[in-house]
Amino acid sequence: MSHDLDTCVVAAAIVDDFQRPRRLLAARRTHPAELSGWWELPGGKVDGAESPVDALHRELKEELGIGAELGAEISGPADGLWPLRPGLVMRVWWAMIIEGSPEPLQDHDRICWLGPSEWLNVPWLPSDTAVIAHIIDARRSGSVDHTPDST
Numbered sequence: 276m277s278h279d280l281d282t283c284v285v286a287a288a289i290v291d292d293f294q295r296p297r298r299l300l301a302a303r304r305t306h307p308a309e310l311s312g313w314w315e316l317p318g319g320k321v322d323g324a325e326s327p328v329d330a331l332h333r334e335l336k337e338e339l340g341i342g343a344e345l346g347a348e349i350s351g352p353a354d355g356l357w358p359l360r361p362g363l364v365m366r367v368w369w370a371m372i373i374e375g376s377p378e379p380l381q382d383h384d385r386i387c388w389l390g391p392s393e394w395l396n397v398p399w400l401p402s403d404t405a406v407i408a409h410i411i412d413a414r415r416s417g418s419v420d421h422t423p424d425s426t
């Protein structure tokens with residue numbers, strides 16, 4: 276199935292270390308009402324002509340006040356994408372903070388560093404279940420691909 280016409284959301288799995296990630300940053304949404312209180316990977320929709328990577332850097336600055344280094348993209352099951360709902364797909368990158376200290380500045384009311392055995396300890400958005408399971412597996416098997424990616 277083609278996802279060419281779908282809206283693209285970009286998000287970051289922000290960890291403390293690409294090679295041996297122990298902590299993962301989760302953020303609790305404040306809006307819209309039906310998503311409020313659920314936790315997600317920080318990010319947002321790609322605007323107009325900006326590239327997905329530019330959009331992710333913009334969102335991380337707006338939402339958390341941080342600059343990040345992106346690692347490899349975490350490829351999803353649908354042509355590399357993570358389907359969220361009809362018409363909406365997500366692309367996800369490993370990321371590490373290189374500037375600033377994360378604060379819930381916009382769209383979230385809480386952020387939380389989840390420790391090694393805690394990556395399932397928040398109620399993730401139901402649409403995130405597959406990607407969170409995937410990154411937990413990658414962490415457990417030591418197969419985190421941390422090759423920098425700038426596509």
Ligand SMILES: Nc1nc2c([nH]c(=O)n2[C@H]2C[C@H](O)[C@@H](COP(=O)(O)OP(=O)(O)OP(=O)(O)O)O2)c(=O)[nH]1
Binds near residue numbers: 314318321382
């Ligand atoms: N950032 C992010 N969004 C997610 C995740 N999982 C998931 O279903 N979504 C959904 C929630 C929203 O419907 C959509 C992201 O839209 P958004 O509202 O955060 O993006 P935005 O601020 O750029 O959009 P907008 O307010 O301008 O419409 O993707 C996730 O892990 N991270």
